[in-house]
Amino acid sequence: MSINFGGIVALDGVTIDIAPGEIFGLIGPNGSGKTTLFNCLSRLYTPNSGRIEFKGQDVLALAPHQVTTLGLSRTFQNLALFSSMNVVDNVLVGCHVRSRSDYVSAALRLPWARREEDELIDVAWRWISELGLEKVAYEAVSDLPFGTQKQVEMTRALASGPDLLLLDEPAGGIAHDEISGLERLIRRIRDEHGITILLVEHNVGLVMRVSDRVAVLDFGKKIADAGPEEVQRDPEVIRAYLGTE
């Protein structure tokens, strides 16, 4: 997959292959193309060339909103919550793709639409308690601390029932002592819910601890793709990225 913005090559022939049930870490220095690749996967950007396949389907043939329907959900590096709404409503928006009540059935409160709404609220609360957000459930998200807002984003993404969860810098901006909790959470999402995870993260330590496989990007090119131990020993990775030590 390749993409360029006005002559600047952001991604240059990068191929990654994520196996179901895997936690796949993607790291690289600033500007190496991590987030760009991520935005291509969620159809925010369209690559100039290349292919994205998910569950045997051509993702690039889909409109951005259809990607989520297919079972691919994401969080954003710089929060993108629905700021005027409370936590429950944000998570309920996450449930959008698993429900189908429309203007007419909702306005008339038809029995099936009410039943569906009830089920959605169940799903939303299951994820809210899974991530321990019960206490702030009815607070407006804009009143919550940054770290909590990041958790709300993750909850919202999980509520859509994804098979592949794309996490864009989940550790960014959260306190140091919260990292181990995040690590356990990421594992639990995969282990207990069977959700495949693509983790884009600056915190190399976190990525190396939770990932089954790690790919390293540098200047838009993939320079390594292997298990975490192997990647950490890779001379090119050490030179490009970890070489500061």
Next chain:
Amino acid sequence: MPQSDLARRSPPDPKLFGLRLSRWNRTMLALGLLAIVAAPHLMEDFSVFQLTKAAIYAIAILGLNLLTGFNGQFSLGHGAFYAVGAYTSAILMTSFGMHYALTIPVAALVAFVIGFGFGFPALRLEGLYLALATFALAVAAPQLLKFSALEDFTGGVQGIVVPRPQAPAWTGLSDDAWLYYFTVAWMLALFVLAANLVNARPGRAMKAIRDNPIAASAMGINTPLYKTLTFGVSAAYTGVAGAISAFVVGFVAPDSFTFFLSVALLVGVVVGGIGSVTGAIFGGLFVLYVPNFAEEFAGVFSKGLSWAAYGTILIAIVYLMPSGLAGLVRWLVMRAAQPRQTGD
């Protein structure tokens, strides 16, 4: 109640002067309904007619609020959809002899189709640009209605005189009181539908698009579809208001639907409360009564200053109640309830 295997928490329901907020809401709703039903018995016919007009404005303002307040799309042209509704009703009644009540769903449908259609170019326009495009709609509407080729239907500059419906004999009501109840019944039904809508899946999608369109799309919301549909529904609400106004006022003419009407509706949205369903009722009352009040108030000094007085009142409201009258009520309630909230 369906059984749920997990502990959902219900929304906070703080106490206010010893009574739960949900109880207050129900009490106020009951009192409000009582006041609505009793009003025509306590007033002269002209006041009832005024109140009917306020209810009509409330419907139109709610329509605009669904678009602007809940979906974040600006419109300075809703007067045009109001005109579409009014003319649809007037033409169906006078040229086709249709019963006034039956013209309302037709007007809603016509306005929906036009609004939905206008929603497509609106997709490419954001914020101020959309405001300008809808402004064009508002200024073009009166001239189109005067257009000579359509004169056979629209009555051109003269407009159309619409026969005012009479109260059915079994009601024993005056015509004004009958039209009042008729209008208020439509208003209440449309308010209930809107309240259901904004608190369910489509309403959340509308608000999500308003708050963050990129994230909304990432959550699987078909943003173009929701934006155009919301435009259509919003136009339909305003079209219904226009249709009712045609036979309540008994007259439609191009100059009743100038740009000023569009602005008045927007004022109603802001004053009532952006993104508040009940706020539209405050908005309707404001749009109808405050210009008169301003005139009387300014009349103490000079008749010519009535709009200056209106402007002063508007500035004061926007300054003192940034979330409108509905927002002020909510804020007062929250303040009064705050100390008790923790003791739950």
